[in-house]
Amino acid sequence: xxxxxxxxxxxxHDQIHQPPIRLYLVVWGWLFVxxxxxxxVDYLQFQGYLRWSLILLFMLLKAGxxxxxxxxxxxxxxxxxxxxxxxxxxVFVFLGIMIFESNYTLFxxxxxxxxxx
Numbered sequence: 001x002x003x004x005x006x007x008x009x010x011x012x013h014d015q016i017h018q019p020p021i022r023l024y025l026v027v028w029g030w031l032f033v034x035x036x037x038x039x040x041v042d043y044l045q046f047q048g049y050l051r052w053s054l055i056l057l058f059m060l061l062k063a064g065x066x067x068x069x070x071x072x073x074x075x076x077x078x079x080x081x082x083x084x085x086x087x088x089x090x091v092f093v094f095l096g097i098m099i100f101e102s103n104y105t106l107f108x109x110x111x112x113x114x115x116x117x
Contacts, residue, residue: 019069027069034058034065 038058041051068074073083 019072019075023069027065030065031062034062 035058038055041054041058046054067084071083073080
């Protein structure tokens with residue numbers, strides 16, 4: 001009896017978090033439109049910062065849609081936190097360590113290899 005209740009609770013939980021197929025089709029449509037805009041940037045021969053800004057904007061919008069819907073990050077806040085915010089935080093920590101170490105190396109070289117006037 002307990003197994004049946006557990007199974008029905010699991011099925012109900014899965015049904016609650018299953019997004020409708022219409023959402024996937026709408027996102028697929030938006031990805032198609034954004035890809036078309038990306039190709040139009042080259043076709044219309046935009047140049048300079050406008051070209052690269054538009055290409056990066058369309059790329060980020062498409063990546064955001066894919067991450068949010070197809071990777072189910074829109075419904076899993078903790079996964080979103082771990083996948084999107086944690087890696088840049090770790091990169092910044094390592095960047096800080098590298099900056100500290102490079103300054104130490106520079107000051108050490110200046111102290112020991114500087115020529116006397």
